[in-house]
Amino acid sequence: MSVFCEVPQAAPVAVFKLSQDFNNDQFPNKVNLGVGAYRTDEGQPWVLPVVKKVEKIIVQDGSLNHEYLPILGLPDFRSSASKIALGEDSPAIQENRVGAVQCLGGTGALKMGAEFLSRFYNGNKNTKTPIYVSAPTWENHNAVFANAGFEDVRPYKYWDAENRGLDFAGFLEDLESCPEHSVFVLHACAHNPTGTDPTQEQWMQIFKQSHCFRRKLFVFFDSAYQGFASGCLDKDAWAVRYFVSVGFEMFCAQSFSKNFGLYNERVGNLTIVARDADNLKRVLSQMEKIVRTTWSNPPSQGARIVSITLNSPELFTEWKDNVKTMAGRVLMMRAQLKAKLQGLGTPGTWEHITEQIGMFSFTGLNSKQVEYMVKERHVYLMASGRINMCGLTSSNINYVAESIHEAVTRVQ
Amino acid sequence: PLISWWGGVQMGPPDPILGVTEAFKRDTNPKKMNLGVGAYRDDHGKPFVLSCVRKAEELITAKHMDKEYLPIGGLGDFSKCCAQLALGADSEVLKSSRNITVQTISGTGSLRIGANFLARFHGGPRDVYLPKPSWGNHTPIFRDAGMQLKAYRYYDPSTCGFDFKGALDDISKIPEQSVIMLHACAHNPTGVDPKPEQWKEISDLVKKRNLLVFFDMAYQGFASGDIDRDAWAVRYFIEQGHNILLSQSFAKNMGLYGERVGGFTVVCNDTEEAKRVESQLKILIRPIYSNPPMNGARIAATILNTPDLRSLWLEEVHFMANRIIKMREQLVAGLKKEGSSHNWQHVIDQIGMFCFTGLKPEQVERLTKEFSVYMTKDGRISMAGVTSANVGYLAHGIHAVTK
Numbered sequence: 001m002s003v004f005c006e007v008p009q010a011a012p013v014a015v016f017k018l019s020q021d022f023n024n025d026q027f028p029n030k031v032n033l034g035v036g037a038y039r040t041d042e043g044q045p046w047v048l049p050v051v052k053k054v055e056k057i058i059v060q061d062g063s064l065n066h067e068y069l070p071i072l073g074l075p076d077f078r079s080s081a082s083k084i085a086l087g088e089d090s091p092a093i094q095e096n097r098v099g100a101v102q103c104l105g106g107t108g109a110l111k112m113g114a115e116f117l118s119r120f121y122n123g124n125k126n127t128k129t130p131i132y133v134s135a136p137t138w139e140n141h142n143a144v145f146a147n148a149g150f151e152d153v154r155p156y157k158y159w160d161a162e163n164r165g166l167d168f169a170g171f172l173e174d175l176e177s178c179p180e181h182s183v184f185v186l187h188a189c190a191h192n193p194t195g196t197d198p199t200q201e202q203w204m205q206i207f208k209q210s211h212c213f214r215r216k217l218f219v220f221f222d223s224a225y226q227g228f229a230s231g232c233l234d235k236d237a238w239a240v241r242y243f244v245s246v247g248f249e250m251f252c253a254q255s256f257s258k259n260f261g262l263y264n265e266r267v268g269n270l271t272i273v274a275r276d277a278d279n280l281k282r283v284l285s286q287m288e289k290i291v292r293t294t295w296s297n298p299p300s301q302g303a304r305i306v307s308i309t310l311n312s313p314e315l316f317t318e319w320k321d322n323v324k325t326m327a328g329r330v331l332m333m334r335a336q337l338k339a340k341l342q343g344l345g346t347p348g349t350w351e352h353i354t355e356q357i358g359m360f361s362f363t364g365l366n367s368k369q370v371e372y373m374v375k376e377r378h379v380y381l382m383a384s385g386r387i388n389m390c391g392l393t394s395s396n397i398n399y400v401a402e403s404i405h406e407a408v409t410r411v412q
Numbered sequence: 413p414l415i416s417w418w419g420g421v422q423m424g425p426p427d428p429i430l431g432v433t434e435a436f437k438r439d440t441n442p443k444k445m446n447l448g449v450g451a452y453r454d455d456h457g458k459p460f461v462l463s464c465v466r467k468a469e470e471l472i473t474a475k476h477m478d479k480e481y482l483p484i485g486g487l488g489d490f491s492k493c494c495a496q497l498a499l500g501a502d503s504e505v506l507k508s509s510r511n512i513t514v515q516t517i518s519g520t521g522s523l524r525i526g527a528n529f530l531a532r533f534h535g536g537p538r539d540v541y542l543p544k545p546s547w548g549n550h551t552p553i554f555r556d557a558g559m560q561l562k563a564y565r566y567y568d569p570s571t572c573g574f575d576f577k578g579a580l581d582d583i584s585k586i587p588e589q590s591v592i593m594l595h596a597c598a599h600n601p602t603g604v605d606p607k608p609e610q611w612k613e614i615s616d617l618v619k620k621r622n623l624l625v626f627f628d629m630a631y632q633g634f635a636s637g638d639i640d641r642d643a644w645a646v647r648y649f650i651e652q653g654h655n656i657l658l659s660q661s662f663a664k665n666m667g668l669y670g671e672r673v674g675g676f677t678v679v680c681n682d683t684e685e686a687k688r689v690e691s692q693l694k695i696l697i698r699p700i701y702s703n704p705p706m707n708g709a710r711i712a713a714t715i716l717n718t719p720d721l722r723s724l725w726l727e728e729v730h731f732m733a734n735r736i737i738k739m740r741e742q743l744v745a746g747l748k749k750e751g752s753s754h755n756w757q758h759v760i761d762q763i764g765m766f767c768f769t770g771l772k773p774e775q776v777e778r779l780t781k782e783f784s785v786y787m788t789k790d791g792r793i794s795m796a797g798v799t800s801a802n803v804g805y806l807a808h809g810i811h812a813v814t815k
Contacts, residue, residue, distance in 0.1 A: 004655075004680060007533050010691035013484070013698060037480060045478035052476075059473050065459040066708075067451060068669045071430065104517065104701035111700050120421050143699035218417065249417050263481045264706035275416035285424035292427060292549060293556040294700065296520035300670035301707035 014139070018380055027378040031396050033387040034380050036192070036359050037263055038228075038326050041393045048261045048322040050315055054305045064304075069297045071288045073102020073269075077303040080310035081269035084233060085223060085240055085252050092244050096277040101270040101287050102298045106224045106255025107140060109270040113220055113251040114148035115290045116283070121218060122181040127151050130182040132174065134158035136384060138192045138222070141185055156184065159194045164352040164364050166196050175210035181218070188223035188252070189236040190358020193386040197229075197357055203239045207246055219248050224255040229358040231327035233320065249274055256306050258359065259323055265302025330359065333392040340401035346408055361387050369407040377403040428548060428788060436786040444784035445802055447793035450600070450765045451669055452634075452732055455799045460732070462667045464725040468714040471721075477710075482703045484694040486515020490709040493716035494675035498629060498643055498660055505650060509683045512690040514697070515704045518674040519630045519661030520549065525676050526626060526657050527557030528696045529689075536589025536624065543567070543579075543593070545790065547600045547628070550593065564592070567602045572758035572770045574604050580617055588622040596629035596658075597642040598764020601792040605635070605763055611645045615652045625654045630661040635764045637733035639665075639726065655679045662712050664765065665729050671708025736765065739798040746807025754814060767793050775813040783809035 012020075018034040040046045058064060072078065078100035083093065092098050103109040114131075122129045127149040133141045135155035145153050156178075157170025175184070191197055198206060210217060221240050227233045240252055256267040270287075274280040291297070309315045338353040353361055365373065365385040373379045379400055381387045392400060426434070432448030454460045485491065495506060495513040505511050516522035530540070540554045543566030551561050564586065565578030586592065594614075599605055606614060618625060627646050633639040649656055655678075662673040676693070680686040697703075715721045744756045759767055771779065771791035779785045785806060787793045798806060 004533065004678070004685055004689055006535060007685070007688045007692055009688045010695045012691070013694065016484070045480050047476075047479055051479075055473065059469055065461050066465070066668050066670050067459050068663075071427070104705065105703075107698075107702040108700070121417060124420075140699060140702070143695075147699045257481075262479055264479050264703070266701060266703070266705040274418060279416040279418040279421070282421045282423050283418050286421055288427065289424050289552070290556075292520075293553045294521070294524055295517040295672065296549070297670070297672075299517070299672040299705040299708065302705065 015382065018382065022380045025378055029396070029399055030378040030380070031391060031400055032380045033391040033400070034382060036258070036388050037390065038258065038261060038359070039390040039393070041329065043391075043393050043396070046261055046326070048319070050309055050318040050322050051261060051305055053318075054308050054315065057308065058301075058304055066300065069102070069300050069303070071291050071297050072100070072284065073298045074300065074303040074307055076311060077307035078102050078269060080307055081254055081256070082271040084226065084310065085237055085254055085271050086244060086273070087234065087237065087241055090241070090244065092273050097274045097280050099272045099274070099280045099284050101272070101284070101291065102303055103253075103268040103270050104266040104295065104298060105257055105268040106222065106253050107144065107268070108266065108298075109253035109255070109268040110141070110144045110222060111148070111294070112270050112287060112290060113253055114145050114150070115294075116287060117183060117218070117220075118149040119290075120286065121183070125149075130154055130179055132156045132178060132182055132184045134185070134187065134191070136193055137185070137187075141222070158191075159196065159362065161364070164349070164362070165355070166198060166202070168198070168202055172206065172209050175206065175212075175217075178215075178217070180216045183218045183220055185220050185222055186239070188221045188226065188240050190225035190229035190360070192224065192358070193360050193382070193384060194362040195356030195358050195360045196352075196362070198239070200238060200242075203242055207243065212248070219243055219250040221250065221252040223252055225258055225358050226254070227259045227320070227323040228327055231324045231331070233323070244273055256302070260306055260309075260319070262302045262305060265305070266299055267302035267306055330389045333389050333397065334361070336397055337392060337401060340397065341404060344401060344405045346401075346405040348408060359388055359390055361389055363387055363404065365404070365407060369411045372407045372411045373403055377406065379403045432786050432788055439784050439786070441784035443802075443805055445786065445797060445806060447785060447787040447797040450664070450794045450796065452664060452667060452765070452796045453799070455735060455801075457797070457799050457802070460667055462725065462728045464715050464721045464728060465667060465711055467724070468711045468718070468721055471714055471718070472710055479706070482515070482706055482709075484697050484703050485690065486704045487706065487709040487713060489717065490515050490713040491675060493713055494660060495677055497639065497716060498632065498646055498658060498675075498677065499650065500640065500643070500647055503647070503650070505679055510681065510686055511677050511679050512686040512693065513675050513677040514690070514693055515709050516659075516674040516676045517701065517704060518663050518672040519628070519659055520553065520674075521672065521704075522659035522661070522674040522676040523550070523553050523628065524557060525693065525696060526659060527554045527559055529678070529693060530591060530657075531558035532696070533692065534591065534624065536591070537587055539587070540591045540593055540626070541586055543595065543599070545601060546593065546595070550628075559591075566599075567604060567768065569770065572604075572768060573761065574606055574610065576606070576610050580613065583614065583617050583621065583623075586621055586623055590623055591626055592618060592623045593626045593628060594645070596627045596632070596646050598631035598635035598766070600630065600764070601766050601788070601790060602768040603762030603764050603766045604768065606645075608644065608648075611648060615649050615654070619652065619654065624657070625649060626657040626659070628659050630659075631664055631764050632660065633665040633726070633729035634733055637730040637737075639729065650679060655681065662708070666712055666715065666725065668708045668711060671711065672705060673708035673712050736795045739795050739803060740767065742800065742803045743798065743807055746804050747811055750807050750811035752811045752815065765794055765796050767795055769793055769810065771810070771814065778813045779809050783812070785809050
């Protein structure tokens with residue numbers, strides 16, 4: 001008699017199932033616009049040249065070993081990663097009130113932040129605190145906060161499907177009417193999955209009209225695409241830095257999966273901005289306890305690569321170049337896709353393709369049209385209509401544009 | 413607002429094990445010894461990167477692989493050879509594919525996934541029975557996952573050995589379907605392992621009580637120097653019909669500490685059940701870290717799957733284990749030479765990285781204050797921190813505080 005005979009089969013994670021189905025498809029012109037990883041114009045994964053260089057440095061450095069990192073991670077990585085998010089000359093950093101926890105990817109950073117909040121925010125172990133995530137949002141956000149114990153994970157209005165843009169009025173409404181002490185998970189840039197970001201003026205209004213301070217709201221940024229969105233690190237960090245500048249204590253979960261192409265090395269950083277050094281110290285000491293029972297200490301390889309790169313002027317410059325290359329190709333694909341759809345006379349407006357930013361685009365295709373794309377055209381995208389722009393190449397963009405055109409004209 | 417959200421957050425207590433290293437670093441005594449954290453050191457007291465690891469890294473670099481996300485359950489090649497290493501290549505479990513093995517964030521990550529899995533799916537009592545004592549981190553891991561902790565007698569301070577009778581007595585009273593944690597080999601922190609005949613009796617009793625067995629195997633190969641010998645208990649229990657949970661770490665036996673290489677295995681009734689369990693493990697893993705890190709798992713898989721690297725590894729693991737054994741012998745010889753009248757046989761009988769010296773907290777404190785020998789309060793020393801150069805000094809210090 002097995003203890004596990006009652007264990008039900010869980011549904012597969014959608015984005016991975018999509019890739020699996022794609023892999024099993026024999027159609028020669030199949031296109032994978034699913035999972036979020038960068039691809040070259042040849043449709044291949046791209047190990048950044050600067051990463052290859054640094055890996056060689058590491059392998060040849062006989063003084064390096066595989067000893068445990070400290071619980072909170074590699075110190076040089078943590079500090080340089082936080083500088084990337086907040087800016088080299090961030091007043092908060094100069095005031096010694098910024099700390100960080102090296103984590104396993106952006107997911108790990110969100111997890112650590114969520115676990116901390118569930119223990120120490122808004123009282124002790126107050127799992128009833130509402131956690132607001134955008135509608136829609138990265139599907140794992142819900143699970144991360146729910147698994148940290150939060151009972152009330154709710155959506156804030158974000159995507160306006162009808163107008164294919166930001167539902168700014170709705171967003172403000174939810175901000176103004178949410179319970180005090182609510183936690184808001186904000187996408188720093190390149191919103192996943194819509195690719196639609198507030199403008200700088202809108203960010204300022206979000207801060208002003210929500211009366212975040214008076215109403216004691218907590219801001220938790222998810223920054224998975226810094227540099228990858230516009231090609232410029234500082235521009236993509238504007239929202240995060242703005243909120244720091246107006247005086248927030250906050251968390252920022254950073255991922256180096258995309259902007260360093262280090263997906264499988266799990267390089268992430270939870271940047272913590274506190275009121276002062278003393279509060280920061282106590283927060284970090286409690287973070288250690290949470291880390292210790294989850295993974296004890298983080299993996300060293302990826303953090304080493306990032307740290308060496310960020311701390312060397314030449315390598316840092318080379319990295320910024322590599323990032324521009326990736327962002328540039330995405331921008332080009334956006335422009336070309338829009339042009340082709342407009343050229344085909346595909347019904348509807350396609351401005352959002354170039355107005356949106358980052359890896360993803362919310363095409364606006366409905367689930368029936370998506371099904372058509374997958375089944376009839378072997379173009380794989382998420383049921384939400386989300387496509388990964390990196391999946392587009394000069395060889396497949398015509399086929400994809402035609403497929404979208406067919407889906408829109410044949411399926412309602 | 414000028415008030416911090418975190419005004420009420422207390423300073424967390426320093427981690428007892430890692431705290432020892434912090435104190436050691438601050439000490440300026442040239443003769444200081446760090447016998448705290450359990451990482452292997454060579455006979456010069458230096459960290460040791462295995463040759464098979466360096467060779468594997470060269471092979472990997474030459475392949476120019478991409479950095480795409482691993483599946484949630486990790487590198488397939490790794491999970492396979494990880495399970496094979498523990499269960500044996502000819503294991504019936506592997507042949508019938510009735511295990512699910514996922515790559516985890518070393519031993520800690522494996523235990524945590526296991527604990528989360530139990531908390532969500534185990535229909536039996538919430539209690540996990542740990543040996544007394546056990547690795548300090550076991551308790552908070554299970555607790556944070558939502559389980560409760562109880563203990564069974566294990567270490568006998570009067571003999572510095574195994575309290576076999578006490579263990580059987582306590583185990584016989586554990587409520588059915590409870591979870592019992594067993595250290596596969598090189599018990600941490602005591603270094604005291606049951607003998608094969610004793611394991612057999614434990615297995616029978618555990619079966620009779622219908623307990624769910626969770627093995628923690630962090631030192632395979634590192635204990636006796638022989639990977640099959642160290643996995644004997646795990647394999648015996650499986651042969652006896654226990655469908656076990658198993659955590660493995662490659663931190664020590666491959667020296668891959670900071671790369672975080674581990675595995676979690678659930679032995680199921682059949683492939684179908686294994687598939688259901690696998691699907692749920694993925695659901696547990698995804699909201700923690702999405703998918704595991706590649707580097708260490710790739711190194712481990714390369715070593716295990718490349719015949720001459722595997723042989724080299726077995727030699728190096730044997731070498732590390734042997735150095736530890738030699739240090740144990742030299743420490744006892746040193747204590748005899750100092751004129752100690754105590755029985756130190758347990759130092760040789762115990763196995764693996766750690767030795768429960770039997771020192772009392774006051775003696776430990778003196779050893780630290782007067783001799784700058786750093787160890788945990790329970791009298792545990794990491795033999796890896798002992799070298800031929802300092803074993804005499806250690807014997808001298810221990811004798812001084814115990815005579």
